[in-house]
Amino acid sequence: MSDCTLYGSYTSPFVRHCRIVLLETGRPFEFEETNYDQSYANSPTKRVPFLRDGDLHYYDSSAILHHLRDKAGQKFLPTPADTELYALANTVLDTAVNIFLLERDGISEYQSDYIQRQKDRVQSGLKALDGTDLSFDGTPGDPILRIACLLAWAEYRKRFTFSQFGNLAVMMDEVGALDAFQQTAPPPQ
Ligand SMILES: N[C@@H](CCC(=O)N[C@@H](CS)C(=O)NCC(=O)O)C(=O)O
Numbered sequence: 001m002s003d004c005t006l007y008g009s010y011t012s013p014f015v016r017h018c019r020i021v022l023l024e025t026g027r028p029f030e031f032e033e034t035n036y037d038q039s040y041a042n043s044p045t046k047r048v049p050f051l052r053d054g055d056l057h058y059y060d061s062s063a064i065l066h067h068l069r070d071k072a073g074q075k076f077l078p079t080p081a082d083t084e085l086y087a088l089a090n091t092v093l094d095t096a097v098n099i100f101l102l103e104r105d106g107i108s109e110y111q112s113d114y115i116q117r118q119k120d121r122v123q124s125g126l127k128a129l130d131g132t133d134l135s136f137d138g139t140p141g142d143p144i145l146r147i148a149c150l151l152a153w154a155e156y157r158k159r160f161t162f163s164q165f166g167n168l169a170v171m172m173d174e175v176g177a178l179d180a181f182q183q184t185a186p187p188p189q
Contacts, residue, residue: 006064007034007042008049011186013093013153014061015049017145021065023180024139025072062090065142077142085132085143092125093150096159122160130165140175148175156186 006022006029008015022029040046043059050057051064053071058064069076077083095118102108102115109116129147136144151172154160162168175181 002028002030004029004051004053005032006030006049006051007032007039009034011153011156012048013097013149014047016153016184016186017142017149018049018051018061018064018068019184020145020149020180021068021142023183025068025074027068027071062086069142082141082143085129086146088125088128089143089146089150092122092129093146093153095121095125096150096154100157100159126160126162126165126168130162130167132167134167134171136174140178144171144175148172148181152176152181152185156189 004022004027006015006018008018008031010033019031034042034048034050039048039050043050045059047059049061049064050059051067053067056067058067066076077086099115099118099122102112107115109119134144134147140148147168148171151162151168154162162172
């Protein structure tokens, strides 16, 4: 039994990013599938992912990634520009997931102006991401991985398309070809 257990779902883009980095860094780990009720009961954020590594517990994907990179002797977000790009991608992802969960409860922009603002934030965020240098040399860093997890999730959940964003589409083709990305694809629905 491994000391390191990641708790999450096979559909969450935040969990996927952690699974990719666990595979890439070769860290032995167990994955415990965790549903909505279990994350409600077992995490103070009531979300997935969360990680137990020996005595350490982390309850946010960014903290988990930072921990895994440290353990592998790698740097999480080496520069302020990396942090800016990661934060922008994370904001778009968090916003898109929030809209998705509210819509499942029957709340959309017709009931809430704030949801319209959230939708506008997703579009302006995608445009800004597309306007950024997204090139990478063989192994993408965490900002690129986060964008790829966001776009793949949006396709999977049929949230929005991004073919109009040329840079994002090219980047997605490149990341989509990587082993760890393919191995962590969500199950067919
Ligand atoms: N900031 C968190 C976000 C995680 C998150 O939003 N996870 C979603 C699944 S994709 C979740 O568990 N949502 C349940 C809820 O909002 O109650 C992280 O980076 O780990």
